[in-house]
Amino acid sequence: MNHKHIAAAAALAMLPALAAANPYQPYAGTTLVVSFPNHPHYDAVDKVLPDFTRETGIEVEVDKLQYTKMRDKQLLEMAKPRGDYDLVAYVVFSKTDFVAKNLIEPLAPYFLNPALADPDYDPDDLIDVYVENAGLVGGKKGYLPGPTAGLYGVPFGAETSVLAYRRDIFDKHGLQVPATYDELLEVACRIPELEPGMGGLASRSQSGHQIIHAWLLHLAPLGGRIFDDHWNPIFNQAPGVQAAETLKRILACGPKGGAGQGFGGMKELFLQGKTAMFLDSTVVSGEVDDPNKSRIVGKVGWALHPTGARRGSQTGGFGIAIPRNSQNKEAAFLLMQWLTGKATDKKIAHAGGSPNRKSTFADPAMQRRFPHFAVFGEALKFADADWRPLLPVWVGELKGMIGPKLSDAIVGDAPIQATLDELAERTRRVMQREGFYTYQ
Amino acid sequence: MRAGYATRLSRIAPYAFMAPAVMIMAGALLWPLAHSVWLSFHEWKLGTPQDAAVFTGLENYRILLADPDTLTSLRVTLVFAFTVVALEVALGVGLAILLERPIRGLNALRSIFIMPMMIAPIVVGLLWRYMYNEQFGPLAQLLFMFGVEESPPWLTSPDWALASVIIADVWQWTPFIFILALAALQSVPTSVVEAARMDGARPRQTVLYVKLPLILPVIIVAALLRLIDAFKVLEVIFIMTEGGPGLSTEILSMRIYKTAFEFQQLGRASALSNLLLLLVAAISVGLVLFNKLRERAHASG
Incomplete structure (x- = not known):
């Protein structure tokens, strides 16, 4: 047998291996249609998607919608x-709704499939609290982790809350970065006196989902919850009232024209230099130092979400899942795996998105480029996966009922305690109707 | 025999000719209506198959009528609909009377006046949301030029928001009343107007006692059409306030949308749609009857 024959035999022997080395081959030419929100993380995703098509031959068509409206269309589809x-x-709070309606695929069969699952995917590297918050369904309370939970989605564009503050303004007036809620309120209301025309802290306050988000952001650190462990509403107790009063004070000391903002409007107020502080999602970091979007490049410092009765930052943002009625589930899984893999996570972070992996936060090169990653990593240790109840009834009826009334009490003049008492009573009736007190 | 056949045929023929139209009407109008009534007796959650709908009888109606938010929404709807129609009729008829006389450049003015009506409601919502922006909006800048530094919270205060969306609707739909009133005014016989003048009527009196009574039937029909529309308006409010702040602009159509897509209760949303349909039908029938009685009184008087 001469060298030629040996080489040919070796090549033949390697053929199956070569074929298996490209899991994307069977799906090349497929076009995947994805539903993504109009959101800074997904703006960064747009920049890396062409790489996926180049590497795999799979086309991706993105249908982008405003994130609070996206769910309606997804449900219909x-x-x-x-x-x-x-x-x-999906916004993480939709996970239970989608699973309860049997609309998304459990992911275990895909991670079990050797032709699809990448052995180097390293699921342990995904940020635990993000996986719990965005992906696990069926554990404790139905939406928390636990032995009975299963994985239905992977965090992608997940976030926690941090305090961003204008270092230049704080240095100029010798202000201390607030570590507690008392300090936060004090500084927020001193800023408009020290810097006329500038608001203390930007906040969401638009009637509905946005004002509930803003209130919940303070409710958990101030020691409150929506429900106790038996689904009795307890948000009308002292921490609920304190959270509403805190939000009311924040808005009063906020920027001119700051009322009625959603997430985007609030972010703009901070990026355009109209407020000295921002206490919300980490995703803002991707835009703070982008001169095309921000007037505060290089002026922002980062700190942990201030402490009230406890330290707790929110957990939110998005996860991605495969609809049960998709016609291209395997290829969709490959895209999901590629998007949430180690290499892409870093690429997206470079493009201004939010990392979902520990290795991205821990990478010294990334930390050099994004010094705030150290604070974010610390914030994740205190991320509270139970800061809001991710129940289908919460996402639907309860949020729709509570949002406008909360707006009346916080933006309008309705009395806070009486409003929360009325809402708690109505919440109890809805929970009763939905069967939550069957075992009581 | 032959004559009998012809008679029978001529009796059947009209129904035969009408049948396709009746079938299309039944398919396109009655079936969805019947389905909506059927659905209102069921609990069906958005995102679940239709066979998952559970019959609950009158439960949806009971929940809706026991919900204080439904009543708030009904009140907002009535205030919104009657206020916009009253303002639009007053402004539209007023403008028609002013612009009826031959003035130079009148045609151009008329065209400009009816432009808002041609804009898609979504665009009107976006346009006014921008107008009302408290930081960058033209209204805020205009007020700033006059020394008002703090813009009113047009869309962000429960006290202002309803008035703000009413202004947007009046801006868009006054032209509708205007063109109908103008056409009616132009069809008033000149002989009647001249007779009044010869009897010594002043221009104001001619308008009040001759022209307006003559165009009243047209105005009533136009107002009725606007009223029906005003009860169903969604897009402008959806874009400008989404029903907020609080429930201050949550008209029934907005609430139906939220019940279906936010609360995900399709059965309850259908029940609310049926209640809205009943309300609009009652008001429309009432107005038509009122007009008939008025005409009869007028004829006999």
Whole structure:
């Protein structure tokens, strides 16, 4: 047998291995339709998607919608026998609703499939609290981790809360970065006196989802919860009232025209230099130092979410899941795996997105480029996965009922305690109707 | 025999000719209505298959009528609809009377006046949301030029928001009343107007006692059409306030949308749609009856 024959035999022997080395081959030419939100993280994703198509031959068509409206269309699509979406991004609170309605795929069969699952995916590297918050369904309370939970989505564009503050303004007036809620309120209301025309802290306050988010952001650190362990509403107790009063004070000391903002409006107020502080999602960091979007480049410092009765930062943002009625589930899984893999996570972070992996935060090169990653890593240790109840009834009826009333009490003049008492009573009736007190 | 056949045919023929139209009407109008009534007796959550709908009888109606937010929404709807129609009729008819006389450049003015009506409601919502922006909006800048530093909280205060969306609707739909009133005014016979003048009527009196009574039937029909529309308006409010702050602009159509897509209760949303339909039908029938009685009184008087 001469060298030629040996080489040919070796090549032949390697053929199956070569074929297996490219898991994307069977799906090349497929077009995946994905439903993504209009959100800074997904703006960064847009920049890396062409790389996926180049590497795999799989095309991706993105249907982008405003993130609070995205769910309506997804529900309608996913309820059809054959849906148009192959991958959907959802705000984490939709996970239980989607699973309860049997609309998204459990991911275990895909991670078990050797032709699809990348052995180097390293699931341990995904940030635990993000996986718990965005992906696990069926554990404690139905939405928390636990032995009975299963994985239905992977965090992608997940976030926690941090305090961003204008270092230049704080240095100029010798202000201390607030570590507690008392200090936060004091500084927030001193800023407008020290810097006329500038508000203390930007906050969401738009009627509905946004004002609930703002109130919950303070409720958990101030020691409150929506429900006790038996689904009795307790948000009308002292911490609930204190959280509403805190939000009211923040808005009063906020920027001119700051009322009625959603997430985007609030972020803009901070990026345009109209407020000295921002206490919300980490995702703002991707835009703070982008001169095309920000007037405060290089002026921002980062700190942990201030402490009230306890330290607790929010956990939110998005996860991605595969609809059960997708026609391209395997290819969709490959895209999901690629997007949330180690290499892409770093790429997206470079493009201004939010990392979902520990290795991205821990990478010295990343830390050099994004010094705030150290604070974010610390904030994640205190991330509270139970700061809001991720129940289908909460996402639907309760949020819709509570949002406008909360707005009346915080933006309007309705009495806070009486409003919360009335809402707690109405919440109890809805929970009763939905069967939450069956075992009581 | 032959004549009998022809008679029978001529009796059937009209129904035969009408049948396709009746079938299309039944399919396109009655079936969805019947389905909506059927749905209102069921609990069906958005995102679940229709066979998952559970019959609950009148439960949806009971929940809706026991919900204080439904009553708030009903009150907001009535205030919104009657205020916009009253303002639009007053302004539209007023403008028509002013612009009826031959003035130079009148045609151009008329065209400009009816432009808002041609803009898609979504765009009107976006346009006014920008107008009302407290930081960058043209209204805030205009007020600033006059020394008002703090813009009113047009869309962000429960006290202002309803008035603000009413202004937007009046801006868009006054032209509708205006063109109908103008056409009616122009069709008033000149002989009647001249007779009044010869009897010594002043221009104001001619308008009040001759022209307005003559165009009243047209105005009533136009107002009725606007009223029906005003009860169903969604897009402008959806874009400008989404029903907020609080429930201050949550008209029934907005609440139906939220019940279906936010609360995900399709059955309850159908029940609310049916209640809105009943309300609009009652008001429309009432107005038509009122007009008939008025005409009869007028004829006999």
